Amino acid sequence: MTSRCLLALAIILFTPALHAQNMADHTYTSATIATGSRVYLQRCALCHGPDGGWVEDINLARGKFKSVVTDKDLIEIIHRGAGDGRMPAFNLTEEEMEGIVAFIRTGFDPDGEAVIIGNMQRGKQVFNGKGECSSCHRVQGIGPRSAPDLSDIAFKRTPAMLQRTLTRPASSLMPINRPIEIETAGGEVIRGRRLNEDTYTVQIIDGNERLLTFEKASLRRFEVSTTPTHTPTTLPEDDVADLLGFLLSLRGNAQ
Ligand code: HEC
Numbered sequence: 001m002t003s004r005c006l007l008a009l010a011i012i013l014f015t016p017a018l019h020a021q022n023m024a025d026h027t028y029t030s031a032t033i034a035t036g037s038r039v040y041l042q043r044c045a046l047c048h049g050p051d052g053g054w055v056e057d058i059n060l061a062r063g064k065f066k067s068v069v070t071d072k073d074l075i076e077i078i079h080r081g082a083g084d085g086r087m088p089a090f091n092l093t094e095e096e097m098e099g100i101v102a103f104i105r106t107g108f109d110p111d112g113e114a115v116i117i118g119n120m121q122r123g124k125q126v127f128n129g130k131g132e133c134s135s136c137h138r139v140q141g142i143g144p145r146s147a148p149d150l151s152d153i154a155f156k157r158t159p160a161m162l163q164r165t166l167t168r169p170a171s172s173l174m175p176i177n178r179p180i181e182i183e184t185a186g187g188e189v190i191r192g193r194r195l196n197e198d199t200y201t202v203q204i205i206d207g208n209e210r211l212l213t214f215e216k217a218s219l220r221r222f223e224v225s226t227t228p229t230h231t232p233t234t235l236p237e238d239d240v241a242d243l244l245g246f247l248l249s250l251r252g253n254a255q
């Protein structure tokens with residue numbers, strides 16, 4: 001760790017005013033996440049399991065809850081208990097509580113990558129506005145189909161994975177999301193996104209939202225790209241944090 005990081009950490013840990021602000025802004029440091037990991041293993045893992053998925057309909061690592069939406073809800077549940085006493089109330093220190101929230105919000109990420117989760121409403125504005133995300137992504141029935149539908153992305157990816165999609169896309173590209181390029185027997189070159197693939201056929205959606213199915217054997221060329229569509233975002237850190245807040249609120253149409 002460089003001395004600058006250490007200094008930043010020291011300021012976060014020892015300055016009360018900044019510390020409070022830190023909690024409000026959901027800036028998680030590796031030290032906080034490490035505290036959370038320890039508390040989790042001691043107090044929560046018994047019921048929720050090491051991967052957070054043991055209690056029915058809940059997956060703490062993937063942010064799948066019953067009633068919890070905000071960090072405030074999360075803190076309240078831990079203080080009060082849940083399920084008519086099936087989950088006991090916990091009396092945690094502020095530091096332990098901050099740690100456990102960080103640990104859950106970073107998706108139990110062993111790397112302890114610091115994730116900043118901002119304001120959901122502002123994130124929605126960035127998504128539809130200057131971020132231009134809605135020009136490619138569909139959310140709750142609105143928007144194009146050429147990029148992955150993000151309507152329930154909060155259930156599918158951890159906060160750390162979502163942050164990486166924006167800041168370091170090359171390290172987070174999911175195999176099914178890899179862009180593909182094909183050349184038909186007639187010489188037409190089509191770029192698009194894979195929806196399904198089996199041994200003999202591949203179904204893709206192209207930039208004009210055409211749904212196309214091809215026999216692989218009939219294709220002249222079939223290339224799966226390893227270059228992500230996203231380039232590392234140039235949006236300021238605050239906007240990225242707000243976008244994360246918005247993405248984590250996307251839990252499907254049912255909720
Ligand atoms: C004795 C078992 C037990 C322990 C220990 C336990 N939980 Fe739970 N937890 C449950 C059960 C059961 C539920 C589901 C309650 C319900 O059905 O509403 C639950 C629900 C939750 C929820 C989801 C609440 C909602 O409505 O969205 C969260 C978040 C949670 N637990 C976090 C924790 C954390 C963090 C710890 C450790 C500090 C912990 N739990 C310890 C059993 C436990």
Ligand code: HEC
Pocket residue numbers: 127131132133134135136137146147148150153157162165166169173174177178179193227228229230233243247
């Ligand atoms: C030019 C179209 C385009 C724009 C603009 C765009 N995306 Fe994407 N996005 C994609 C494509 C295509 C993928 C699939 C992976 C790839 O090709 O890199 C993707 C992947 C993602 C994923 C990962 C989905 C998964 O399944 O893990 C997230 C999250 C995401 N984008 C969010 C955003 C946000 C937030 C913005 C705005 C800042 C944005 N995207 C702007 C096209 C776009």
